[in-house]
Amino acid sequence: MYNQENCRFAKTHEWAFIEADVAVVGISNHAQEEISDIVFVDLPKIGQKAEAGKNCCVVESVKSASEIYAPVSGEIVEVNEALNGDPALVNREPHGNGWLFKIKMTNPAEADALLDFNAYQATIVK
Amino acid sequence: MSTQTLQTTPLAARCEQAGGKMVDFHGWLLPVQFEGILAEHKAVRESAGMFDVSHMGQIFVEGKEAWPFLQYVNCNNIKNGPAEGTYSHILTEQGTIIDDAISFCLAPDQFLVVVNAACADEDFAWFTKQAKNFDVTVRNESSKWGMIAIQGPKAIEIVNGMIPGVNDLPRFHISPLTLFDKEGYITRTGYTGEDGVEIMLPNDTIGLLWDELLKHGVTPCGLGARDVLRLEAGYLLNGEDANQTRTPYEANCGWVVKLNKESFIGKEALVARKAAGFRQKLAGFVLMVPGVPRSGCKVFVGGDEKGVLTSGTFSPLFKGIAVGYLDTDVPTDSEVDIEIHGRRLRAKVVKPPFYQNRV
Known part of the structure; x- marks a missing residue:
């Protein structure tokens, strides 16, 4: 749905898929593998302001809580309600039905500053 | 991760080979998970799972006064019948918890005490210090022994197929065994709430x-x-739910304190502290809304801070569960708020265990 080749990535493992002035946001396949067994997603509120690089959501696994940073600035316009009933969607389809929220961007240039897929892959291959 | 300075168990290479994600646990390189925590939890609750617990400590206490010595360093009555094991706490002079451990009677003058990994050196030093007034020798053999816990409803059947007679070993008993031509021990114990x-x-x-x-x-x-x-089964994690600032009474383990024993380390302090009463005791919490409580989260009633969590997790059976120290004026079954990531979530105060022991 949001093919990773067409996404922009933050070094903190979030992806953004740009649809006009809206960024759909999720976490990378690498991130979901590292977090594993996601059991709860504390989604942001619709209307909430998001600031690039700042925490706006928490993904909980059995073992730990992971803060999710907004990859771009703007306003939360939609959240993935399906995660309330099935948080493991993030594990199964990190680039599909496991997306987290959508941000209406105030500064679309921020998306251009994110990494493309190859550059992101290079950051995680150690 | 630097693995250079970590201690490894004799099973570390096999754990890695089996897909174990290795982490630093109190200075030991151990697997935090293999296939996944939820799948492994299910295996233990429904079938059989195994854990590398080689990091745990084995302290042998031997000599004519082995039993009186153990009675002195433990607050519980240590059973001295053949093969019997006893769960107890080892206390400071102030009555606070150094460690929880199981003492097994191998012979009238020989006991094996299985202790927590993180406390093994401290326990051994404490035993050695206290042993001066007794006719005993205390030996720390922690580095010589590997140990595997096999747990789950199918555990006994599977092990019995390999080691005939295990079926007949009663709970909390020990038996010597010979396996692969080597001498070892098997105990009917565990830390999961299942048989094993x-x-x-x-x-x-x-x-x-x-x-x-x-x-x-x-x-x-x-x-x-x-x-x-272990959290579902209501077992303490020493160092988190119990430590040297808390007595067994506060840790909900008053049953391991036998004040009718003639003497044991910490007895006088416990008598005095019990008479004075306790401000807080360990309580259980079940979140009434989605979320995962964690160690360190604060507990509120109305606007007042009433306690703090010492362990919390997501349980596949009970969702968000936790234990923590709560003011004793907050009753069981009442509702409290637990602060998680800046939000206060409603929870119910319960008495552990969350999971009703089958064993």
Whole structure:
């Protein structure tokens, strides 16, 4: 749905898929593998302001809580309600039905500053 | 991660080979998970799982006064019948908890005390210090023994197929065993709330048991699943739920304190503290809304801070569960708020265990 080749990535493992002035946001396949067994997603509120690089959501696994940073600035316009009933969607389809929220961007240039897929892959291959 | 300085168990290479995600646990390189915490939890609750617990400590206490010595350093009555084991706390002079441990009677003048990994050196030093007034020798053999816990409703059946007679070993009892031509011990104990055994074999032999259990379809499980299972079953994690600032009474373990014993370390302090009453005791919490409570989260009633969590997790059976120290004026079954990531979530105060022991 949001093919990773067409996404922009933050070094903190979030992806953004740009649809006009809206960024759909999720976490990378690498991130979901590292977090594993996601059991709860504390989604942001619709209307909430998001600031690039700042925490706006928490993904909980059995073992730990992971803060999710907004990859771009703007306003939360939609959240993935399906995660309330099935948080493991993030594990199964990190680039599909496991997306987290959508941000209406105030500064679309921020998306251009994110990494493309190859550059992101290079950051995680150690 | 630097693995250079970490201690490794004799099963570390096998754990990695089985897909274990290795982490630093109190200075030990151990698997936090293999396939996944939820799958491993399910294996133990429904079938059989195994844990590398080789990091745990083995302290042998021997001599004419072995039993009186153990009675003195433990607050519980240590059973001295053949093969009997006793769970107890080891206390400071102030009555606070150094460690929780199980003492097994191997012979009238020989006991094996199995202690927590993080406390093994401190326990041994404490025992050695206290042993001066007794006719005993205390030996720390922690580095010589490997240990595997096999747990779950199918654990006994599987192990009985490999070691006939295990079926007849009663709960909390020990038996010597010979396996792969080496001498070891098997105990009917565990830390999961399921039936099962723990098997100790020398370092160079424990791997053969691991291989055999894998062949029998026993699921390798990590520390992550172990923590969920023990919390569901209401078992303390020493260092978190119990430590040297808390007495057994506060840790909900008053049943391990036997004040009618003639003397034991911490007795006078416990008598005085019990008479004075306790401000807080360990309570259980079940979140009434989605979320995952964690150690360190604060507990509120109205606007007032009333306690703090010492362990919390997501339980596949009960969702968000936790234990923590709560002011004693907050009753069981009442509702409290737990602060998680800046939000206060409603929870119910309960009496652990969350999971009703089958054993």
